[in-house]
Amino acid sequence: MLSRFLLGGLAFAGATFAQSSSSYTDPDNGFVFQGYADPTHNVTYGFALPPASSTDYSGEFIGEIIAPVSAEWVGIALGGAMAGDLLLVAWANDGKVVYSPRYATGYVQPTVYSGPNITTLSETVVNSTHWKWVYRCQNCTTWSGGSISTSGSGAVAWAWSSAAVDDPSDASSDFLEHNDFGFFGQNWQSAQTSNYANYLAGKPGTPTSTTSTPPTSTTTTSTSSSSTPTVTGTPYDYIIVGAGPGGIIAADRLSEAGKKVLLLERGGPSTGETGGTYVAPWAAGTNLTKFDIPGLFESMFTDTDPWYWCKDITVFAGCLLGGGTSVNGALYWYPTDQDFSTANGWPASWTNHGPYTSKMTQRLPSTDHPSTDGDRYLEQLEPVVAQLLQDQGYSQITINDSPNSKDHVFGYSAFDFLNGKRGGPVATYLQTALKRSNVVYKDYTLVSNVVRNGSTITGVQTNDTSLGPNGIVPLTKNGRVILSAGSYGTARILFQSGIGPTDMISLVEGNTAAAKNLPPKADYINLPVGMNISDNPSINLVFTHPSIDAYDNWADVWADPRPADAQQYLKDQSGVFAGASPKVNFWRSYTGSDGQQRYMQGTSRPGAASVNTTYAYNASQIFTITSYLSWGITSRGRLGINAGLTGTPLVNPWLVDPVDKAVLVQALEDIVSNVSQVEGLTMITPDNTTTLQEYVDSYDPGTMDSNHWVGSAKIGSDPSSAVVDENTKVFNTDNLFVVDASIIPKLPTGNPHGMLMSAAEQAAAKILALAGGP
Ligand SMILES: Cc1cc2nc3c(=O)[nH]c(=O)nc-3n(C[C@H](O)[C@H](O)[C@H](O)COP(=O)(O)OP(=O)(O)OC[C@H]3O[C@@H](n4cnc5c(N)ncnc54)[C@H](O)[C@@H]3O)c2cc1C
Ligand SMILES: *[C@@H]1O[C@H](CO)[C@@H](O)[C@H](O)[C@H]1NC(C)=O
Ligand SMILES: *[C@@H]1O[C@H](CO)[C@@H](O)[C@H](O)[C@H]1NC(C)=O
Ligand SMILES: *[C@@H]1O[C@H](CO)[C@@H](O)[C@H](O)[C@H]1NC(C)=O
Ligand SMILES: *[C@@H]1O[C@H](CO)[C@@H](O)[C@H](O)[C@H]1NC(C)=O
Numbered sequence: 001m002l003s004r005f006l007l008g009g010l011a012f013a014g015a016t017f018a019q020s021s022s023s024y025t026d027p028d029n030g031f032v033f034q035g036y037a038d039p040t041h042n043v044t045y046g047f048a049l050p051p052a053s054s055t056d057y058s059g060e061f062i063g064e065i066i067a068p069v070s071a072e073w074v075g076i077a078l079g080g081a082m083a084g085d086l087l088l089v090a091w092a093n094d095g096k097v098v099y100s101p102r103y104a105t106g107y108v109q110p111t112v113y114s115g116p117n118i119t120t121l122s123e124t125v126v127n128s129t130h131w132k133w134v135y136r137c138q139n140c141t142t143w144s145g146g147s148i149s150t151s152g153s154g155a156v157a158w159a160w161s162s163a164a165v166d167d168p169s170d171a172s173s174d175f176l177e178h179n180d181f182g183f184f185g186q187n188w189q190s191a192q193t194s195n196y197a198n199y200l201a202g203k204p205g206t207p208t209s210t211t212s213t214p215p216t217s218t219t220t221t222s223t224s225s226s227s228t229p230t231v232t233g234t235p236y237d238y239i240i241v242g243a244g245p246g247g248i249i250a251a252d253r254l255s256e257a258g259k260k261v262l263l264l265e266r267g268g269p270s271t272g273e274t275g276g277t278y279v280a281p282w283a284a285g286t287n288l289t290k291f292d293i294p295g296l297f298e299s300m301f302t303d304t305d306p307w308y309w310c311k312d313i314t315v316f317a318g319c320l321l322g323g324g325t326s327v328n329g330a331l332y333w334y335p336t337d338q339d340f341s342t343a344n345g346w347p348a349s350w351t352n353h354g355p356y357t358s359k360m361t362q363r364l365p366s367t368d369h370p371s372t373d374g375d376r377y378l379e380q381l382e383p384v385v386a387q388l389l390q391d392q393g394y395s396q397i398t399i400n401d402s403p404n405s406k407d408h409v410f411g412y413s414a415f416d417f418l419n420g421k422r423g424g425p426v427a428t429y430l431q432t433a434l435k436r437s438n439v440v441y442k443d444y445t446l447v448s449n450v451v452r453n454g455s456t457i458t459g460v461q462t463n464d465t466s467l468g469p470n471g472i473v474p475l476t477k478n479g480r481v482i483l484s485a486g487s488y489g490t491a492r493i494l495f496q497s498g499i500g501p502t503d504m505i506s507l508v509e510g511n512t513a514a515a516k517n518l519p520p521k522a523d524y525i526n527l528p529v530g531m532n533i534s535d536n537p538s539i540n541l542v543f544t545h546p547s548i549d550a551y552d553n554w555a556d557v558w559a560d561p562r563p564a565d566a567q568q569y570l571k572d573q574s575g576v577f578a579g580a581s582p583k584v585n586f587w588r589s590y591t592g593s594d595g596q597q598r599y600m601q602g603t604s605r606p607g608a609a610s611v612n613t614t615y616a617y618n619a620s621q622i623f624t625i626t627s628y629l630s631w632g633i634t635s636r637g638r639l640g641i642n643a644g645l646t647g648t649p650l651v652n653p654w655l656v657d658p659v660d661k662a663v664l665v666q667a668l669e670d671i672v673s674n675v676s677q678v679e680g681l682t683m684i685t686p687d688n689t690t691t692l693q694e695y696v697d698s699y700d701p702g703t704m705d706s707n708h709w710v711g712s713a714k715i716g717s718d719p720s721s722a723v724v725d726e727n728t729k730v731f732n733t734d735n736l737f738v739v740d741a742s743i744i745p746k747l748p749t750g751n752p753h754g755m756l757m758s759a760a761e762q763a764a765a766k767i768l769a770l771a772g773g774p
């Protein structure tokens, strides 16, 4: 729901790092480096700095990257972010190391950056097992928009790829998105060495540090504590792939009807109730994990070891039990009738969503006051935003009491938190499903494709050979497979099963491991998987007001929270930590110059992802209004995979249609039109040197993302424009279904997961009712 990109806009102030640099002596050259060895790819990143007193060598450092040859390219971001940072990228080619300083303004292909003067030193090695680049980097401690704190410490980000750059002989070559990335805390001060000049001369000098083993990391990744039974080639009536909201609800409703269900999830536990153990230092000794505590939501984006994001999808996607609902802002809107209208792309048989929405709200009611004591916390912005909106004719409502009222209304944000903790489908539907003896849940199990005999699916291919011969889990007679792996995950499984556009299946054919699982070419099914997808474009406006508590921009909630708030939460799950950052939401309807109606949603929260102003402002008083365009938007994009089979947007879906853009600019102008009437209210981003039109025109598309991807396997009546029919069955297959955000044809009016869960209730009912099944 918030506009951020993987490596973009991360705030590290005051953060502590799960992985930190330490001192080591390179056994080949004897130099003492301060650095970090990534244990997954065995790449070591080292740095040596001149002493702080040095004037001869100011602004420079000596670095090394030691990588196994499996690393086709490796990059580092010296300031810990991808955008606005000095990036160094290197790879081996023809016995030499090729390197390139780069810079990116967003989450896009970084371009060559001039300024740094980099020299490869003679200690560089390329042999049969490794490449090691030892380099001098002059004019490298400051760059446009950033610097390293040479007498302090900071975050360094690394990126790793198993796919070679486009032209390895060309230092300015383009390359695909990295396959993996991570962060470590770099102690720059400890990297200072009085031997700096000796190193430049190729002499190790007298080491001043004592450690001689390469650094190793400690990881905080949770381990499985699941004790589900092992099955060997056991057939199931329904195999459901992915335990996000779609998959969990399908598993619960199908097992409730007595079907034998296998729910497969590639990730591991999330909340404490599910065996999760990723607990903030201040909650040690409790089962209150990062995924339980609503107030830790903002820390999802600043974690130094964000293991819960899918590493093979370039936008945010949760790869753990609960999927997006374990990591999202949990804004939860009961769907409107328009959300399920034929105008919004649904088949007529879906428009009667009421009974399904009721089933959902009975299981999982919303709350707009999630603290267990019933009080609201950190709501200082409510009267400010209320006054701003009331001046424009808005009225206040309890939003989920009147789901269809979405024009000129505002109210307290509603969530699917329960008992002061993250609730969602994991705390409700999953718990009832797991109690049934006809349900098997298996985590850490990756499904690559379905196994097909022509139009019939016979099983799913997993990476766990204990589940069946070669890891293939079979179906019972007439059994069915349901894909619920999310908008990117489901699309990839379809491509790897020979279903989708030709260009996507060709990429699978080009991958040796995946190609062997494809069906014969004659059985490929051409469907518009990934076509015409949408996501809300969103723009942040940042304000200050003297009444606001910006909550230190959420920077310390994980490592160093306000003690009273932490204690209150631990005592009885009440207080600030029982809520996430959003506090007030509002909607307004517009009709564009094309006659098309569109809705604008506003979300207000203390703090801000970034501020850009030439004037001084008080950072303790900042808050953000994010304005999204939702129902009725006409812009579309495309998602798919790249040659590394990484899920990625292929064509960005935001503001492609100029009318969408004009409506969003109008909505922003309306929001700010009464700012001067609210005493003490100042807009600081954009500030008064920039018009809203200019602001939107120059907005980084990578930060317009709302993580609300829908439509990659659209429901519809025609396989030329849809992937699943009105029963959610994939066209031209006998027994393959999709139940997740992929089927949603067009965006709903609010953040989508409430509407998606109602859709999953309805899909489960339609699948059960469809003849020919188990
Ligand atoms: C950062 C963020 C914030 C958000 N905030 C909000 C919000 O506040 N309100 C809102 O309504 N929506 C929000 N959303 C969107 C919402 O979370 C998603 O729309 C929703 O989770 C989609 O559900 P899904 O079932 O389609 O897929 P997902 O939730 O993505 O679940 C897919 C599951 O499948 C698993 N999986 C994937 N591939 C495989 C495979 N090959 N084999 C086995 N398992 C696999 C994944 O690990 C995951 O558990 C947010 C999303 C993000 C990422
Ligand atoms: C990393 O090193 C360890 C220990 O030397 C080894 O077991 C592992 O296979 C290596 N991994 C890679 C990706 O090279
Ligand atoms: C140093 O690098 C910056 C860019 O980061 C560049 O603008 C500047 O010209 C460089 N200085 C020298 C002396 O090369
Ligand atoms: C880069 O640094 C080397 C070594 O200090 C120096 O010889 C060279 O002149 C520098 N180049 C530029 C363009 O500054
Ligand atoms: C290759 O170089 C690396 C890094 O210097 C070294 O650790 C490794 O032992 C070398 N391998 C061989 C086969 O010489």
Ligand SMILES: *[C@@H]1O[C@H](CO)[C@@H](O)[C@H](O)[C@H]1NC(C)=O
Binding pocket: 272, 285, 286, 287
């Ligand atoms: C945490 O959960 C485990 C497993 O469910 C349970 O045994 C333990 O008592 C719980 N601990 C606390 C502090 O609640």
Ligand SMILES: *[C@@H]1O[C@H](CO)[C@@H](O)[C@H](O)[C@H]1NC(C)=O
Binding pocket: 391, 392, 670, 673, 674, 677
């Ligand atoms: C708020 O701004 C609108 C213009 O968008 C204006 O018509 C209205 O009079 C203003 N309200 C107040 C109370 O000033």
Ligand SMILES: *[C@@H]1O[C@H](CO)[C@@H](O)[C@H](O)[C@H]1NC(C)=O
Binding pocket: 266, 267, 444, 445, 446, 463, 464, 465
């Ligand atoms: C299967 O893949 C998952 C997700 O990547 C991983 O956690 C698990 O260890 C893999 N299992 C096996 C047996 O390799």
Ligand SMILES: *[C@@H]1O[C@H](CO)[C@@H](O)[C@H](O)[C@H]1NC(C)=O
Binding pocket: 453, 454
């Ligand atoms: C595939 O299906 C056909 C009928 O459509 C059947 O004759 C054949 O035996 C099946 N093949 C396998 C391997 O099950």
Ligand SMILES: *[C@@H]1O[C@H](CO)[C@@H](O)[C@H](O)[C@H]1NC(C)=O
Binding pocket: 612, 613, 689, 690, 698
């Ligand atoms: C900050 O705003 C100015 C003025 O609009 C703009 O030129 C600049 O690109 C912005 N910087 C960033 C990082 O967005």
Ligand SMILES: *[C@@H]1O[C@H](CO)[C@@H](O)[C@H](O)[C@H]1NC(C)=O
Binding pocket: 546, 548, 618, 619, 620, 621
């Ligand atoms: C900034 O805001 C905080 C919180 O309202 C206030 O305590 C502080 O005095 C303000 N600082 C300045 C310089 O106005």
Ligand SMILES: *[C@@H]1O[C@H](CO)[C@@H](O)[C@H](O)[C@H]1NC(C)=O
Binding pocket: 615, 682, 688, 689
């Ligand atoms: C722009 O904003 C600054 C800071 O709030 C203020 O000092 C200045 O007077 C404003 N300029 C105009 C033209 O409104």
Ligand SMILES: *[C@@H]1O[C@H](CO)[C@@H](O)[C@H](O)[C@H]1NC(C)=O
Binding pocket: 528, 531, 532, 636, 720, 721, 722
């Ligand atoms: C995508 O949308 C465009 C514009 O509405 C339409 O022309 C095209 O046929 C659609 N493609 C698919 C595959 O649905």
